[in-house]
Amino acid sequence: MKYIYGPVPSRRLGKSLGISPIPDKTCNYTCIYCQLGRTTQYTNSREMFFPVEEIIDEVKCALNQEKDIDFITIVGEGEPLLYEGLGALISEVKELTSTPIAIITNGALLSRDDVRKEILEADVVLPTLDAYSEEMFRKINRPFKDIKLVNVIEGFREFRKIFKNQIWLEIMLIKDMNDDVKSLKEIRKLIDQIKVDRVYINVPIRPPAESWVEIPPSNRLIVAQEILKAESIAHFEELLVDSVDRESPPFNQILNILKRHPLRNEQVYTLFPSMSKKEIDSLLDDMKSEDLIEPIEYNNKTFWEFKRSKL
Ligand code: SF4
Incomplete structure (x- = not known):
């Protein structure tokens, strides 16, 4: 299969069948903690990277083989909102199955009205928010030049207004970058504005793009959980082994x-x-x-x- 992988076990999504609708390492961020390394296809232009029908053919095949799936997750080795066929893909998957659809995204393109509308049929959207200031955003996520944190946050807020299903936010905590009390409190203020359904904290458990990135000490994670009112998935996903x-x-x-x-x-x-x-x-x-x-x-x-x- 070219576009489908798994099902993989996930703490948040149970038994999850993955769909990757974008070419390898195509992203509008190049995060210091990315487990795929530095972004090689650095772009903020949406493209029809692959025909929707080709992906759907594989989804049909996978659904015939796998009956007990908790989620169909659109994710991939990069940023899935960059796929121009995303809206059509979601609609066609919905016609095939009642299995809920999740989208794991950095959320940057939620600043666009057309993209927000395209993913309204998803059941859960899991965006990322690791920074509270432009400076921190540029240090951690290193977004494409015209992406501003203020617009990303505004996009999250606008999306919340029209999206009736679940938004589960993930925050990647990095030692001495965003794990101090001030940063955590500022991030929490933003979360309060966005009004998400759940907040998860994670840490870079696998080798990151930049070798100097470190996991915060466990006492800071406990403080972070309290301030962010978040559940921790740190250290958990790595214990789960993919099915093959x-x-x-x-x-x-x-x-x-x-x-x-x-x-x-x-x-x-x-x-x-x-x-x-x-x-x-x-x-x-x-x-x-x-x-x-x-x-x-x-x-x-x-x-x-x-x-x-x-x-
Ligand atoms: S947004 Fe995701 S895929 Fe893109 S660089 Fe960051 S961690 Fe990697």
Whole structure:
């Protein structure tokens, strides 16, 4: 499958079937914590990257194979609101199934009236808000030049007025960037203006785009939870292991997951219970020799990461 992955387990979305409607690492931000590395297709122009019908054909196929799905999640290796066919895609998926649709987005394009209207049929929208000032926004998310935080927030507010379903906001907390009490209080003020249904805090559990990014200490996370009135998903998602397409060779299965996020050795082992650790190590070594993946040390752990220069 080119556009569909999973289902993957998610704390917020249960058993989630992913749809990726955009080319790899196409985004209007290049966040310092991005687990896909620095943005290579840095753009704020919406495009019809792929035909909607091609994606829908794969969705039909996946729905025939997978019956118990909690959410169909539009996400991808970048920013899904950049896909010009998004509105049509949502409508056509709605015709196929009653499974709820979630969209994971940075939310920048919610500043546009047409984009807000296009996603009204979604059941849950999960945008990101990591900063309260333009300066902090530029330091953490490094948005495309014409994107301003003030317009993004205004877009969130306008979207809230017309969107009747759920908005679950995520805040990525980074040590010494946005985890101090003042920043947390200012972010909370913005959340109060947007009026979201839920707030989640997360931390960069996987190797980030910039190696100097660090996870806040646990005492600051406790304070953050209180101030932001948020639930923490920090450290949780990484414990969950993706399900894979058992039909394809282990080589492809590993590569497909690593294109979406890095994995630790132990996680790769759990994916293939019928293979010995020695066999899996040898497979990983082969992939490394082919220059497809590389080991990265982060937070005292070794991760395998996809080398995006090979795309
Ligand atoms: S974290 Fe999301 S919004 Fe930020 S650069 Fe990566 S894909 Fe884009």
